Amino acid sequence: MIPADHPRAKSLHTREKLVDGFRRNLVAAEGLIAHGRGEAFDYLLGERTSAQARAATKAAAAMLLLAKRPVLSVNGNAAALVPKEIVELAQATGARIEVNLFYRTEEREKAIRDELWRYGAKEVLGVGGRASARIPELSSERRRVDPEGIFAADVVFVPLEDGDRTEALVRMGKRVVTIDLNPLSRTAVAAHVTIVDNLVRAMPALVEQAWALEGKDRRALEKILADFDNKKNLAQSLKAIRSGNKRA
Numbered sequence: 001m002i003p004a005d006h007p008r009a010k011s012l013h014t015r016e017k018l019v020d021g022f023r024r025n026l027v028a029a030e031g032l033i034a035h036g037r038g039e040a041f042d043y044l045l046g047e048r049t050s051a052q053a054r055a056a057t058k059a060a061a062a063m064l065l066l067a068k069r070p071v072l073s074v075n076g077n078a079a080a081l082v083p084k085e086i087v088e089l090a091q092a093t094g095a096r097i098e099v100n101l102f103y104r105t106e107e108r109e110k111a112i113r114d115e116l117w118r119y120g121a122k123e124v125l126g127v128g129g130r131a132s133a134r135i136p137e138l139s140s141e142r143r144r145v146d147p148e149g150i151f152a153a154d155v156v157f158v159p160l161e162d163g164d165r166t167e168a169l170v171r172m173g174k175r176v177v178t179i180d181l182n183p184l185s186r187t188a189v190a191a192h193v194t195i196v197d198n199l200v201r202a203m204p205a206l207v208e209q210a211w212a213l214e215g216k217d218r219r220a221l222e223k224i225l226a227d228f229d230n231k232k233n234l235a236q237s238l239k240a241i242r243s244g245n246k247r248a
C-alpha cells in the first residue's frame with residue numbers, strides 16, 4: 001500500500017512490520033511506543049548509517065567472535081524486524097539465542113521462539129521454565145534469564161534494551177553489545193559497544209562484518225577492540241545527530 005516514491009517509505013514499511021508483529025503477538029504494545037522513540041532519533045540522524053556506527057559494528061562483530069559464550073538476547077521488536085539476521089548472526093558467531101522480554105508472557109515467548117524457528121534457529125533459550133536464573137538486583141519478571149544462556153554468558157548482545165537491565169548485566173561482569181538509536185540512553189552509555197543506528201540497517205551490516213572477520217586470528221580481533229572507544233563513539237554519534245549526519 002505504501003508508494004515506493006514516498007519519502008518515508010522505508011520508515012513506513014518498518015512500522016508495518018512492527019504492527020504486523022503486534023497483531024501476531026510478537027510485539028508488546030509498549031514495544032510500539034519504544035520504536036517511536038527510536039524513530040525520532042533516526043529522523044535526526046537522516047535515516048542513514050553514520051561512519052561511527054560502521055566502526056562500532058566492526059567492534060561489535062569482533063567482541064562477539066572473541067567471546068567464549070556469546071548470547072543474543074531477543075525481544076519482540078527484534079523478532080518482528082530482523083528475525084533472519086538474528087539467526088544468521090548466531091551462525092556467524094557461534095552465539096546462542098535467548099528470548100528475553102521486559103513484558104514477559106509465556107505466549108509471547110513461544111510466539112517469538114516459533115518465529116525464530118521459522119527462520120532456521122536450531123535452539124532458542126529462555127522460554128517458559130527454562131528462564132529459571134535471576135539477574136541480581138532487578139525486581140519482578142524482568143530479572144529472569146536462562147541459566148545456560150545470558151546467566152552464563154561472557155558477552156551479551158542486547159539490541160533495544162532497557163537501561164536497568166543493561167546496567168545489571170554490566171555489574172554481573174558481562175561484556176555488553178547493543179544497538180540503540182539514542183546515544184543518550186542508559187543502555188547506550190552502560191554498554192561496552194553501542195551501535196547507534198536503526199536495527200533494520202545495523203543488523204544486516206553486523207552479520208556481514210561477522211562473516212568478514214570470522215576466521216581472523218584473535219590478535220587481529222583484539223586490535224579492533226583496543227582501537228575502539230565507546231565514549232568517543234557516543235560523542236561522535238551525537239555530533240552526527242546535530243549535523244543531520246550529512247557528512248557521514
Ligand code: ATP
Nearest residue numbers: 034035038160162163180181182185186187198199
Ligand atoms: P534507557 O532505559 O536505556 O535509558 P529507554 O527507557 O528509552 O532507555 P526503552 O524504551 O526500554 O529504553 O528501549 C528502547 C530503546 O531502543 C530507546 O533508546 C530507543 O531509542 C531504541 N530503539 C527503538 N527502536 C529502535 C530501532 N528500530 N533501532 C534502534 N534503536 C531503537
